[in-house]
Amino acid sequence: MSAPRPLPWPLVALFTAGYLAPYLLPTTVGRLDSALPLTATEAGATGSALLLSSATAGFLLASGVDRIGPRVLARAGLALAFLGYGGATLTGSVPAVVAGVLAGGLGSGTVSAVAARGIAAQPDPHRATTAGLLGVSALAGALYLTIPHLGPGHGVPLAALALTALAVWPLTGRLSGAPTTPAVRAPARAGLGRLPRPRTGLLLAAAMPCWSLAQNALWGVSGRIGLDQAHLTEVTAGAVFAVALGAGLLGVLGAGALGARLGRAVPIGAGTALIAGCVALSASARDLWAFAAGEISWNLLYPVVLSYVIGLAASLDRRGRWAVLVGSASSLGTAAGPLTGSVLAGWAGFPAMGLFLGAVLLLVAVPMTVVALRTGSGRPLPVVEVPVRTPAVPDRRCYETASPNSYASTSAR
Template identity: 65%
Template sequence: MSPRPARPLVALFTAGYLASYLLPTVVGRIGSGLGLDPAEAGVVGSGLLLSSATAGFTLAGRVERVGARRAARVGLLLAAAGYALAALGSDVPLVVLGTVVGGFGSGTATTVAASGIAALRDPHRASTAGLLSVSVVAGALYLTLPHLGGGHRLPLAAIAVVAALAWPATRSLPAVGAADRGRAPATGRGAAPLPYRRSGLVLAVAIVGWSMAQNALWGVSSRIGQEQAGLDEVTVGAVFAVALGSGLLGILGAGLLGSRLGRAVPIGVGTVFIAGCIAVSASADGLGGFAGGEILWNTGYPVVLSYLIGLAASLDPRGRWAVLVGSASSLGVACGPLSGSVLVETVGFAGMGLVLCAVLLLLAVPLTAVALHTGGRPLVLGAVRRRGGAAAAFVAAGAGAPSGTVPRLGAPEQPVTAIAVPVADPARAAYGPAGPRPSGG
């Protein structure tokens, strides 16, 4: 993967994802700064993330037509303006309006990033770099914000500043149609059919619940640390920073591991691991249990998320499934804070942890099944077609072919991609090079 096209996408990814990474601080400070109870503050956070999901569903499959550069700039402008308005506002309606506008901008930036990452040669590596970047930024903010004062203004202003700083990265993004010259249009009569419809739909539905479970805990983690574990805001912020730092190690490990184990094992085993961490963190009554649960959870969460993003990107090189699955994830994220608050009020922190643990254990099954089903078939004898089958493979391997040009037995089979060839002369396309075709044949 060339680093040049990935850098602006990583910047957009960071600007788009930062709001969800700072969700505990944003929700908690909106509640304390505006005098809202936890459920009402959770509704504001859910509105922000729901707006982000709406942007993804609206732009799915349309980034190519609108142009990545234009869509990214509109998204960053809305994010910077919306979060700045929310940061400056002191009335609840104005803050809600600003967060909704900013959330739509974040979702737009994330959609452009997801579409571009899906078209790269190694989407898993690019998504890992994006998660690494947003974790570094969020970790730094968790360390500094508690020392700069309270209220809702600072975290929202920080998100707006990061969106503004990502603006220069849009210069290297393609304009309308620049990335797809010679390819069939994304919409209309020449649109390529959406591949892996059943698997993509299962993945999208499952990831709604998966993301909701993650952010149900994340949205109330600050309350768990302060109300149940008895910690102050500075200590909780330090725990979050260390947890995000451990997430960096997890992301680096995922990048080094790559596809050696495929996607099914990291997704399935990782989801089970996350389920246990959520139960531990939600039942913590002291610094040890709270810090241990949060750190282990934040180590495993970005690893599994990077493989889920890579899995969605692999389903369609045009990025349509990546955008749709990412928007479904944002929908689950949007429901997370409200779901967590409702569960806490109903069954308490520990009961919420057990419920979320059970949900994740159930969702591990369809997620693993999709990864297994779409992971490619093994290349066995006779799978090399159109050039003589297995015999040609052995002849090519023994005829001085350069290393790496002949697939090994057992290697995953490469997909065959249809290439649309534009025709300059419609009459020539209708009749062919040999003249008009005979009728009735």
């Protein structure tokens, strides 16, 4: 038995730095709302703009990593993230903060694109992505426990993003510095010049915004469901979210252990159907046990299904272009999810919202499963992650951003 290959730690570090911004989005938006002269809707719109900026970078760079070079792009993205988030940390001017957040989002999206492309090309991308998921989840969890003790103000979470980008910079020296030249691409020009499997790739990319939107719509109002409908205290609701975060880490480990044993269609199709049930349960919860069961099981299943979905995208193209495009498409749904949840909850109530979102998930599971069946087993199952939401620290500001009456409810799912 051959020894396992060493993990590509520079790519794992880039993965962590690129995806940390969406993980911290709930507390970032809460701080913008409480520390700056912004309404809840304006703070939420700023958070959504960050995600849209990150998604835009992914769309623009889906085919550009090889042409420009991983090292150059990674350093440019990290520099943009450091300057953008860092600049927003040091100013109290709303226009300057918004501009810094947008610049930082572009930087995060650029770094994520380099990580996604590099991991998709690894001989064993599953291990690399599992390490990245664990890294960003652990770092985000530690920051959620630390940030409330570092004082008020909008700059603390933004400073954490900027310092993470700075800390990862030295590892970029181990990335390839040269772009892929036409001579190098020539032997595989026919297979790599154009996106392979365009129909299946487009079908998956079209389904992902709906898949992501449905789940983030619920997450955007989960805090209010716990406080207002399930009649929990902030401490109890925070404990549920903390356990849910731990369940999410178990889900990451479970996805790594399961690997390709069940193929892709079963985890994607059956897993999404189970998530639909969890969404409906959480939205209709009127006591602690129903709320905890829905939130914890949802967080347990989500990373498992997500890893197979984006792993499927990575398997469509060894250069990782579909992985980047599908991840960016998912970010679009993430950005629109909170507004959708707030509107639906205010119009029809939480239980009806949950049923509607569950139905959406069941519908989009069909084309996603069809793509998985048509693609077959192919190469060893790769797993590449897109921005995932993480429970917010049990802080009143975060719950306030999840109000069904405001657009400020945002997530990093």
